[in-house]
Amino acid sequence: MSQETAAPVVPETRQLGVSDLDRFYKLSVVVLAALAVIMVALYVGRAAIYKIHEFERGLHLRGGRFLAVQLPGWHAQIPLVDTVIIVKVNERLGYVERIAAMTSDNVTMDVSLQYTYRVTNPERFALAVDDPERIVFEFVQGRLRDVINTKAMTGVMNQRTEMNLEIMQELEKKEDQYGVEFITVQIQSASPPAEVLSAIKDRMVTVQRQEQAEAAQQRTVADARFYAAQKEAEALAVRAILSETDLRLPRLAEHRYAYRSGR
Numbered sequence: 001m002s003q004e005t006a007a008p009v010v011p012e013t014r015q016l017g018v019s020d021l022d023r024f025y026k027l028s029v030v031v032l033a034a035l036a037v038i039m040v041a042l043y044v045g046r047a048a049i050y051k052i053h054e055f056e057r058g059l060h061l062r063g064g065r066f067l068a069v070q071l072p073g074w075h076a077q078i079p080l081v082d083t084v085i086i087v088k089v090n091e092r093l094g095y096v097e098r099i100a101a102m103t104s105d106n107v108t109m110d111v112s113l114q115y116t117y118r119v120t121n122p123e124r125f126a127l128a129v130d131d132p133e134r135i136v137f138e139f140v141q142g143r144l145r146d147v148i149n150t151k152a153m154t155g156v157m158n159q160r161t162e163m164n165l166e167i168m169q170e171l172e173k174k175e176d177q178y179g180v181e182f183i184t185v186q187i188q189s190a191s192p193p194a195e196v197l198s199a200i201k202d203r204m205v206t207v208q209r210q211e212q213a214e215a216a217q218q219r220t221v222a223d224a225r226f227y228a229a230q231k232e233a234e235a236l237a238v239r240a241i242l243s244e245t246d247l248r249l250p251r252l253a254e255h256r257y258a259y260r261s262g263r
Contacts, residue, residue: 047079052086057122059085069122087122091183092133096141100193101148108196109156112188113144113167121179128179136178140185143170153192160187 051074052058058070061083070084077084096113103109117136119125129135147166148156156163164185171182192200 044079048076050075050077050084055088055090057087057089057119059087059122059126061085066123066127085126087119087126089119089122091116091118094133094137094140096137096144098189099141099145101145103148103151103153103156105152107153108193109148109153109190110193111144111148111156111190113140113185114188115140115171115185116183117180118183119179120175120181124177124179132178136180139174139178140167140171143167146170156190160190163187 050058052070052072054072056072058075060067060070060075060077062078062081064083075084094115094117096111096115098110098112100108101111125132144167147163147170151159151163164187167187168182168185171185175181191197
């Protein structure tokens with residue numbers, strides 16, 4: 001009797017499990033690759049497309065070289081190659097807070113000023129100088145000191161309107177150079193420092209006391225002159241009376257002698 005050798009049978013469940021795992025692995029790779037592509041696309045799109053608002057202007061540079069000023073709207077650039085500098089062109093507000101300035105009569109004043117300006121040439125404003133807002137501030141501060149140096153202390157305290165006009169005229173001379181337009185300039189305060197103000201008050205008190213002493217001295221002199229004039233007038237009156245009396249005595253003697261002779 002012959003015996004047949006049976007071949008081992010591989011379970012089908014094991015083959016199906018390996019195949020499913022392989023498909024799941026490939027699907028995961030595809031999904032991860034798709035996510036990576038989407039993220040890169042979003043990054044590139046975000047870096048390449050940008051928006052400029054109505055109150056802004058864009059300075060488009062490629063490889064560090066200026067190309068053009070971009071107006072409000074949507075724009076595109078080459079990532080990692082192009083650079084866009086956003087410059088605000090709406091009105092800006094600046095302050096010069098209590099700086100010390102010397103007047104023409106050598107009095108140190110503490111002066112504060114408020115100014116407004118707007119950018120008219122974004123390219124010159126942002127690219128021609130480093131830290132343009134600081135440059136504008138220092139320029140305004142310098143012109144303020146220059147104008148105060150030509151005024152006396154009383155003029156600085158009482159002629160602010162005229163000084164505002166003079167400062168504005170000085171600022172307008174450099175508008176094209178800095179790419180800006182100054183709109184308003186207004187001196188907020190102008191006063192001597194506390195120690196100078198105290199010295200001025202002491203001086204005023206001294207002058208007032210000196211004037212009072214001079215007035216009292218003048219009154220004393222006037223009273224003395226009036227008294228002397230009064231005494232002189234009384235003396236003249238006495239002399240006149242005595243003179244008249246001296247003139248009358250001989251006449252009285254003559255009349256008395258004639259009277260006695262007649263008797």
